[in-house]
Amino acid sequence: MMTTRSCHLGTPMKLHQLQALIASAETGSIRGAARSLNLSQAAVTKALRELETAQQLPLFVRTPSGLNFTEYGKVLLTHARLVLKQLEHAQAELDQLRGKNSGRLCVGVTPWIALTLLPEVVLEFRQRMPEVRLELFESLMAVAQPLLRDGSMDFAIGQLHPSQAPQDFSCETLLDYQTSVLVRQGHARQDARSIHELLDQQWTLNYAPDGHDALMQDLFWRHGAQIDERRIVRAHSLAILQMLVEHADMCTWGPTIMSTAPPFLGRLVSLQLEEQFEPRHLSIVTRCNVALSNPALCFTDCLLQVIRRHARSARKEDRALFETVRLRV
Structure with a gap:
């Protein structure tokens, strides 16, 4: 005979319950969730209570400052976001079959693409799919990876280390x-010829939560260099990293192309060190086993068209831009 507990655990979760869960996480409170869903607080509270009762697990704890999710709640929240994202994809594909392109597309874009080619890509995409709501993130992988994992981001254009x-x-x-290695124009160590000459400098770097060792290996350890990691400031945005390089005299490591990108031309210097760094890969990064939606495929096609157009260009600016880049496609 089936017990009462197993009956409860078998109760299917409902869409409005998952929507209430996600809205509560995004706004930090039941009041905020009710406002974003255009529901009463009582309706949101009921949906969350039903969800907890059905699972017989505490999903969150109410505090004076809002809601804190338990480990159970965090796990369910990740899957809830993925469910809603897949439903968005389904709706978008059905709309396309009806002859209407709609829905939402969230893309992470690595900074050097954002500073060079992105405006053309966006304009071309808007011409092809004007009904799609587009959301763009600055895709330093430390920012992009959690959003990719929980389904908030459709895909990222960036670098993912092979170990990840x-x-x-x-x-x-x-x-x-x-x-x-990049420093500001006029930096005291601008003429350095080895990474070992820079170990006493202050650094600012960006890396994903699971990317620390890979970055340290590529930049320092494989060259026999050991740095006091207290000298490293981990920056989570290009703006912070840029300010620290230009106004706090910090060293950083990134795409050589950044020194020739229009916003940084004449402001950043790429150091000519004897150590050689492995080329990085610009990729379309997605969650495993998740097919790209039609808007996502359209956006990637626009990106490829723009990249190829500039790579074939005879303009001086484009030749400088692609001097340190090799196309794979």
């Missing part, structure tokens, strides 16, 4: 690009 790729993500490589 097999775990949760799939990559389609578009091009390879060179990297170098």
Whole structure:
């Protein structure tokens, strides 16, 4: 005979309950969730209570400052976001079959693409799919990876280290690009010729939560260099990293192309060090086993068209831009 407990655990979750859960997480409170869903607080509270009762697990704890999710709640929240994202994809594909492109597309874009080619890509995409709501993130992978994992982001255009790729993500490589140590124009160590001459400097770097060792290996350890990691400030945005390099005299490491990108031309210097760094890969990064939606495929096609157009260009600016880049597609 089935027990009462097993009956409860078998109760299917309902869409409005998952929507209430996600809205509560995003707004931090039941009041905020009710406002974003255009429901009463009583309706949101009921949906969350039903969800907890059905699972017989505490999903969150109410505090004076809002809601804190338990480990059970965090796990369910990740899956709830993925469910809603798949439903969005289904709706978008049905709309396309009806002859109407709609829905939402969330894309993470690595900074050097954002600073060079992104405006053209967006304009081309808007011409093809004007009904799609587009949301763009600055895709430093530390920012992009959690959003990819929980389904908030459809895909990212960026660099994923090979040691991370097999775990949760799939990559389609578009091009390879060179990297170098970058400092501001006029930096005291601008003429340095070895990474060992820079170990006493202050650094600012960006890396994903599981990317620390890979970055340290590529930048320092494989060259026999050991740095006091208290000298490293971990920056989670390009704006912070840029300010620290230009106004706090910090060293950083990134795409060589950044020194020739219009916003940084004449402001950043790529150091000519004797150490050679492995080329990085610009890829379309997605969650494993998740097919791209039609809007996502359209956006990636626009990106490829723009990249190829500039790579074939005879303009001086484009030649400088693609001097340290090699196309794969």
